[in-house]
Each structure stands twice: as structure tokens, then as C-alpha cells.
Amino acid sequence: MRRVGPVRLVRLTGVLALAALALSACGIRTTSIPVNAGAAPSRMPCEISGENVITQAESGIPARVYLVCSSGLASVERAARIPEGGAGSDDARRKTAQGLLDELQARPSAAEREAGFSTSVRGPLLVSGSRKGDPAGTLRLNRQPEDLPTVALAQIVCTLAESGATDGKVVLGGPGGYPARGYACEKETKIHPDTGVPTTAPPAAAPTAS
Template identity: 55%
Template sequence: MRGRRHRAAAALAGLLALGAAATGCGIRPTSVPVDAGPAPSRVPCEVPDNAVTPQFEGVTAQVYLVCGAQLVTARRSVRIPESTGAADRLRFAQALLDELIAQPSGDEKDAGFTTEVKGPLTVTAAHKNDPAGALRLSRNPADLSALALSQVVCTYAENTPTAPGSQQVVLGGPGEDPARGYTCTSEMKSRPDSAATLGDIPRPTRT
């Protein structure tokens, strides 16, 4: 019994000595948990194939919602203009924005989907000196929450990118500040609560 007590005391003394050595090296013991990224999701984040019921003639578009602390695509029926003019692209961009603002359906909620994009929020045409393909929001992109901005960026990059296959969109606010490029990256999808990385200010290419 005395031997076991001696060994336990020696082990405790060793732990205390190790803690003291760590403190002496500038390492403070702490009980604060370390941020190791979002916890694995326990929600399905998947809506049944028959859950999308078009309410009007259109096509099924992919919009990005929040599920399990990540961005996950959800299918929505969106009216797509027949032509590809600037005005039609603007209407399509507004339709996508409206889908992000709308509350998830019952099936989407059951699967764990939510949205952080809050209305009122509209999209308008690019300003005179903006680059081609730029979109202007009724609020400054920087004023949106990180999650909401990530949803908007990735939804636009998926459906109406500045250039085909670029996964980039050029967004600005209602003021005179220059529009900025935003890229929907895999990091943005996995950690949408992080601030979106601003791209360069694109050079105007409007004609």
C-alpha cells in the first residue's frame, strides 16, 4: 500500500513539474477549447429528389444554403429568361437572391437547411465604370453577415458567374465604392462563417 502511495505521489509530482516547466517556457495552461473547425454534421443535408415542386415554368437551379455549418446546394425552381441580355441576367440574379431570402421549405428544414440572407435585398445594374458582368446590391456586400455573403457569392458563381467557369462574381453596393471580385472557393463552402476574401478591383471592360 505504501509503495502504491509513493508511486502515485511521484506521478503527481511529475505532472506538477511538467506544468511548471510549461509555464516557465511561456506556455500557459488553459481550459479553453481549441477551435478545430466545425463539428461533423449530424443532419442529412439532403432533400429527397421529389421534394422540388416547380410552381411555374422554369428550371431547377442550385442555390447555396447553410447546413451543418457549411454551404450545401439545394435545388430550387427558378424562372430563367429566354434571352441572355443584361436586363434578363439582372432579373435572373434577383430571382436567385429571392430564393436565398425565402425561408427553407419544410423538407429543407427537416434536412437541416437554413438561410442567413435577410430581406429586403435587391440587385441592380452595374454602374457606369463597373466591369462587365458586375452586379450591385442594395446593401454593401461588407455589411452582410459572412454567412449571407458566402451564400450570395457561391449562388451567383454557380449560376451566373462573371465569366463562364470562373467561379467568380463582381459585387458592389449602392454607393460609389468600386465593385470587388469574390471567388467561391472550397474553403468558403466549408467555412462560410469566415470573412470572404476580397479579390482585386477588376478593371472596367464595359463597352
């Protein structure tokens, strides 16, 4: 085995030192330290811009519905098949509610999906008018409201609360004999729709014709 002499060892050490110094002078570090560049830019802004603002049935009436985005609820503009001129009568109110629920059940458009929107409302979901003894403004569904997924119910309540289908007070019932209940769309409902939809005292029963 060949042994390295002291003089040659000193020269080799000097060469290595000069190489390290040269790398340092060029701005190249001899050790690498991970650098946190922060979170990557979000690709789900929950906003739709430009000509894609109003989507779905373009021949309908502009309406606002609430979809799921980033674990919360955010509104989108839709062209929905609802009565023109508002929901003045009970029948118009029912048709308005049905048109909005149809939009909630529809698959989000390509622009909405690209922005991160989805829906938890699954059909078929149908609306009928109130029954005798129901509170004023009651809308009855073909499914019991409390049996719906929590996020889906939040979507429905917040959409109806800001539409012509109600006067801001959402009263829903199901197909059975259970009494209708009032629901509220609060700020917390939109932020955390999976935590439950607050219930309210329903208004008085609608007067019956004599």
C-alpha cells in the same frame, strides 16, 4: 438487543454467496459499467431525396442555390423565377441574379428544414445593373456587400458563381459610390462560410459606347 450466533451468521453468508453465484450464472452482472454506444444517428443529412429535390416555385427554371447546413454551405435544387435560355444580356443577368437572391431570401421548404437547411440571407435584397466605370459583369445590391452577415455573403457569392448570372467571377457593389469588388467561392468558403469570403481583383471596366 438480540445477537446473531456464529452458526447463523455462517449460514447467512452462505446464502448471500449462493445468490451472487446464481446471478452470475444468469448473465446478470452485480455492477453496472456505462457503455459508450457512439453518437446518435444524425437527423440532418443535408440531403433531400425523392420528389422533394426541387422545391419552392415549381413553375420556375431549375437552379442551384447554396443554403446553410451543419455550419457549412450545401446546394439545393430550386425552381427559380429566372429568364429562360440563360443570361446573355445585362438585363437577363440582372434578372437571373435577382431570382436567385429571391430564393436565398425565401424560407426553406419543409423538406429542406427537415434535412437541416437554413438561410442567413435576409431581405429585402435587390439587384441593379452596373454603373459607368464598373468592372464588366458587376452586380450592384441595395446594401453594401461587406455590411451583410458573413455567412449570407458566402451564400450569395457561391450561388452566383455557379449560375448564369456571372461567368464564374462574382463582382458586387453597393448603392453608394464605393467601387465594386470581386469575390471568390472557394472550397474553404463552403466548409467554413463564417470565416470570410475571399476577395479578388475585379476585371477591367466595361467598355463605354462611343
